[in-house]
Amino acid sequence: MADDGASGGFAGRLGAHVAAADDGSARIAFEVTADHLNPAGTLHGGVLATLVDTAMGTAVRTATDDDDVPATSQLTVTYLRPGKPGPLSVTARVRTKGEHLTVCEAEVEQDGKAIGHAVATFALLHG
Template sequence: MDSNSFFWKIQAGTAATPEAVKTLGGKIVRVDAEQGSVETSFEGKRDFTNPTGAIQGGFLAAMLDDTMGPALAATLNEGEFAPTLNLNVSFHRSAVVGPILGKARIVRRGAEIAFLQGELYQADKLIASAVATAVVRKQAKAT
């Protein structure tokens, strides 16, 4: 963990929160960089609903990605980032407008490849889960 990494700068308020996270109403609730785990919260907005009034699955997938990503990002060094290579989502029940809790962890991390797992809950019920693969990369230096 490096306090100069983009993740920790965002947490300290010295770097901007990503627009996608703002759109989802996302916040980091708890982070344990040593364990590679996070808890997040999101706001399931009416703007995210499908014709049946349920939150559209693409928004839930984005919430899962924005939960698992920070679990890994909290462990990165300054100048590193970790784009998602693969995201496999399973939907367990419909989500409705309202708060959504996310939980994620690093399952295994090598020098470059990391395997992640995450879940979303609403009213203490599992609504979606995912596994993802991410690759740790160095950011190119600006010229």
């Protein structure tokens, strides 16, 4: 998969950028702004869930055939500490790839500290 920069769809509208994507891994760069905060003033959990889902889906696409479409069938996000305004990155990698199911893992870092971890299972829809 080529590095095309902007992420598409909902994640792209949030401002997510694919910084790298190759060989079963992907990295997304993101700038947390006031628009991404919850009432407590920290990064909204739904935004973080979108970012990890997008990074892992991108990683899966680099490890599948062009006619295979990954569909998230299970997503577990662990919030380790609150996110805040400023840059963060999400790094995702394929852990296990099967014929019909693929398992990925993602780490979210901000200011050199882990703020989230995620694991997801993707069903591969064959075109």
